[in-house]
Amino acid sequence: MKLVRLLAITMILLNRKRIGAQELADRFEVSLRTIYRDMEAINAAGIPIVSYAGVDGGYEVMEQFRLDRQYLSPEEIQSILVALKGIHQSWEDESITSILDKVGALLTNSEQNSPHSFTQHVLIDHQAWSNRAEIKERLSDLRRAIQDSFLVTFSYTNTTGQEHTRTCEPMQLILKEQIWYMYGYCHLRENLRLFRLSRIRDLRVEQKTFARRPFTLEKLDFSIFPTENEQFFSLELRFHPQVKVRVMDQYQEEHIEIQPDGYLHVRVNHPNEPSLYHHLLSFGTNVTVLAPREVALQLRSTAQEIVHHYDHKLK
Structure with missing residues (x-):
C-alpha cells in the first residue's frame, strides 16, 4: 500500500x-x-x-525534472491529455484520474502551461448543458454489471411512449452526440438492442450472471443500428433562410444544399418516431416537407390537433 x-x-x-x-x-x-x-x-x-x-x-x-518519455513527443502527450480530460468530463472514474496524473507527469510544468501547448488550445467536453445526476448513477451501475456480467432489469419507455419491463445482458456503454446508451441483448425482444439511458427507470443489477455473447464494438454501424422502431424516412425538407444557422447546426453539411434564392434543401434519413414531428414543428412555418407525402400529412394533422386543443381551451 x-x-x-x-x-x-x-x-x-x-x-x-x-x-x-x-x-x-x-x-x-x-x-x-x-x-x-x-x-x-x-x-x-x-x-x-x-x-x-x-x-x-x-x-x-523541481521545474526541469521529468520522467523519460520514451517514444512519445510532447505534442503526442498533450493530445493524449486533451482526449483523457474530455473523457473524464463525462466519465467520473478514479482510474482515469490516475492515468491523467501519470501521463501529465511526462511533461514539465512549463510544457503543460505554455500558451503554445495543445492542452491550452483545445477543450473537449462531452457533457450536455444539463448535467443529470441520475444518468451518472445509471452509468456506474451498468458499468459494474458489464464488468461482472450481471443481468440488469429496468423499466424502459420506447419511442412510441410504451413502457415495458426489460431484462438485459449489458455489453457496452456508448456515448454518441452527448447521449449515453447501453447496448445489450434484450430478453424481451430476443435480440441486440440499443437503450437510451434517459429512458431507463428503476434500474436493478441482478445477482445472476450471463455468458457474454461474441461481440466487437468496432463492428457497430450506427446508421443501421437496431432500435425499437426500425422504419426510416428519406426526408426532403425546404427551410427558410431565417433558420439557416439552426439548420447548419443540426444537419451535416453534406445533407444541405443552399438554393440561389437562399432557401436550404435538406435530404436526410430519419427514424419514424414522434420526435421527428416535434423537431419539424419547432421550425414553425420556416420548414416545408417536400417528401415523403405521409410525413407532410402527419405534420399537418399534428398541427391541426394543436389548433383544436387550444381552440377548446380558449373558449
Whole structure:
C-alpha cells in the first residue's frame, strides 16, 4: 500500500505545479506525519522535491525534472491529455484520474502551461448543458454489471411512449452526440438492442450472471443500428433562410444544399418516431416537407390537433 501511495503522490507532483500536504493527506486518507515521511522517501529516491512555506505553500517537483518519455513527443502527450480530460468530463472514474496524473507527469510544468501547448488550445467536453445526476448513477451501475456480467432489469419507455419491463445482458456503454446508451441483448425482444439511458427507470443489477455473447464494438454501424422502431424516412425538407444557422447546426453539411434564392434543401434519413414531428414543428412555418407525402400529412394533422386543443381551451 505504501509503494502504491508513493507512486501516486509522485505522479501528482509531476503533473501539478504545487500541492499542499493537507490536500495529499485528505486524498490518501493518511496523517500529515505520513505525508512528510513520504516526501522524504520520494526525495531520497532521486526525484527532487521542493517545499514552500506559507499560505500558498506546499510541495512541487523541481521545474526541469521529468520522467523519460520514451517514444512519445510532447505534442503526442498533450493530445493524449486533451482526449483523457474530455473523457473524464463525462466519465467520473478514479482510474482515469490516475492515468491523467501519470501521463501529465511526462511533461514539465512549463510544457503543460505554455500558451503554445495543445492542452491550452483545445477543450473537449462531452457533457450536455444539463448535467443529470441520475444518468451518472445509471452509468456506474451498468458499468459494474458489464464488468461482472450481471443481468440488469429496468423499466424502459420506447419511442412510441410504451413502457415495458426489460431484462438485459449489458455489453457496452456508448456515448454518441452527448447521449449515453447501453447496448445489450434484450430478453424481451430476443435480440441486440440499443437503450437510451434517459429512458431507463428503476434500474436493478441482478445477482445472476450471463455468458457474454461474441461481440466487437468496432463492428457497430450506427446508421443501421437496431432500435425499437426500425422504419426510416428519406426526408426532403425546404427551410427558410431565417433558420439557416439552426439548420447548419443540426444537419451535416453534406445533407444541405443552399438554393440561389437562399432557401436550404435538406435530404436526410430519419427514424419514424414522434420526435421527428416535434423537431419539424419547432421550425414553425420556416420548414416545408417536400417528401415523403405521409410525413407532410402527419405534420399537418399534428398541427391541426394543436389548433383544436387550444381552440377548446380558449373558449
